Amino acid sequence: MTRLLKVGIAAAVAFTLTACGTTAGTPEETPADGGTTTQAGGSEAPAAGATEEYEPGDVVTPKDGKKLKIGAAFPILDQFLQTVADGMQARADEAGVELVVVSAQERADVQLSQIENFISQGMDAIIVLPQDTDATDPITSAVTAADIPLVYVNRRPAALPPEVPYVGSDSLIAGHLQMEALGELAGWEGNVAILQGDPSQEAAQMRTQGCKDIIEEHEGLNLIREQAGNWYRDRGLAITENWIQSGDKIDIICSNNDEMALGAIQALKAAGQLEDVLIGGVDATSDALVAMEAGELEVTVFQDAKGQGAGGVDTAIKLHNGDPVPSVIDVPYLLVTPENIDEFK
Template structure:
C-alpha cells in the first residue's frame, strides 16, 4: 500500500500507468530543497522552475525543511515514481549522503545543487564555499589592517556551506595572526537566531568586537540589527554571503559593509540543464562551479534588481 506522501505526489503529477517519465511526453525531475524558508534557496528553486518551464520539463519540488531524514524519504518517493532525474539541495554532508546512494543504486541520475555530500552524485552544480569565505575574510583583513577581534556566525552545523566557509575563514585567520576569533557559534542560517546570538556576544565582549563574519546574509542582517540596537554598528564591520536583496539594500545604505554574491540564477539554470542532459543519456561535466563576487557600496548597483 502506497504511503500518503507517495499518493499525494502521484496525484500532483497525474501519473498514468506508464509512469511520470512519459506523462505528457515531458521529462519529470524530482527536486528536494534544503529549506524553502531560506531566501537564497527559494531563489535557486525559482530559477530552476523558470528554466524547466522554458524547456518543457516538469519539476516536482518539495521542501526538506532542514531534515535529512525527510529528504531521504522524498528521494525514495521520487525513485518509486520513476522520475527521470533528481536534483538534491542537501541538508547535510553526511546525513543526506544515503539519499544520493539510493538514487545511484536505482539507476536515476542525481544532481547536487549548491551543497555537497560525502556520497558522490552524478554531477554537482554550485560554487566553492571555501572561496566565498576567503573573499569575505580578506575584505575584513584589509579593512582591519590585519589586526583586531572578530566573531563568526556559522550556518547549520554539518551542512557543506558551513563546513567549507569555516575552513576558508580559518585559513585567512591563520595568515593574519593578529586577527583574533573571540567567539563562534551557529545561527542556523536564521536572522532572528543570529540577532539573539549577537546580542549575547555584545553583552559578553562589548567594544572588544571589531568585526563579524556571518556565513550567510540572513545571519549577517541579524547581527547588523543587534549592533544597531546596541548603538555599536558604526564601530563594527559586518560581512556575510549570498547577496540577497535585503543585504544588497543594506550595503547600499552602509548598514552591511559587504556581502559576497552567490549566483542563484546560474546555479538553478545549470542544475536543470545538467539533470535534463543526464536524463537524456548525455554526458555532462561532473562538477560545474560558478564563481563568487565581492559586493561593496561601490559596485552594489550592479547587483540590485
C-alpha cells in the same frame, strides 16, 4: 574603530562551461589526472572527477522528445533557496520540462522519504539540495539503484561519487573573499567573530574555514568568538546580543550568510555599537543589498542562485540524454561592495 565604506573589489573572472551530461567514460577512457577524455570522432568530453566552470548557455532539451518530469528536493525554501528554485523553474519552463519541488523543512528523514516518493513516482531525474551533506549516502544509493539520473545542487555532499555531478559554488572561496575584504578594511588588525551556519552542512564548514584561513595569515587578526546560528536571522541577533553582553571587544563579524549578518546588525544597532563593527555576509540577498546601501553591511558575496538552479536542470537533462558531464560544475562567487553593488541589483 570607525566604520569604513571602501572595499577593494575582487577581479571578475570569466567562466565558460563547454559541456555537461553523464559524468564518467569507460575505465579505459578516464585519464588518471581527472582531465578530459577523447571520444570517437576526436571530440573531448569531461572525465569522472573533472571540474568545469559554468556560464549559462542555450537551453538543453531532451533529445528523445520526451516530456520529462524532474523532482527537486530542497531542505527548506528560505529567501535564498527559493531563488534557486525559481532558477530551476524558469529553466525547466524553457526546456519544456515538468518540475516538482518539495521542501523537507530541514529534516533529513523527511527529505529521504520525499526522494523515495520521487523514485516510486518514476521521475526521469532527481535534483537534491541535501539537508545534511555528511549523510547523503542513503540518497545516492537509493536514486542510483533505481537507475535515475541524480544531480546535487548548492550543497556539496561530503561523499560525492565521481559519476554523480554537483552543481554549485566553492564555499571556501566565499569565506576567503569576505574575510579578505573585511581584513583590508580593518587594516589587518582586530578581534573577529564568526557566525556559522548549520555545522552539519558543507557550506557552513567551508565558509568558516575560509574565514579562518585569512585570519591565520595575519598576526593582527584574532578569532575570539565562533558560534552556529544555523543560517537564521533571529539566531544571528541572539548570538550577537550575547557577545555584546559578554563585554568582549569585537571589531569584525564574518557571517556565513546574509541572514545572520542582518541579525547581527539589528543587535549592534540596538546597542549603539554598529559604527564600531565591520560586518560581512554571503548570498547578496535583496535585504543584504538594502543594508549595504544604508551603510550597515560592508561586504557580501554573490552566490548565483538562479545560475545554480538553471545549471542543475541543464545537467539533469544532459544526464537523461546520455551526454557527458563533469563531476563538478562550478558556479563562481563574486565579491559585492558599495562600489559595485549596482551590478547585483
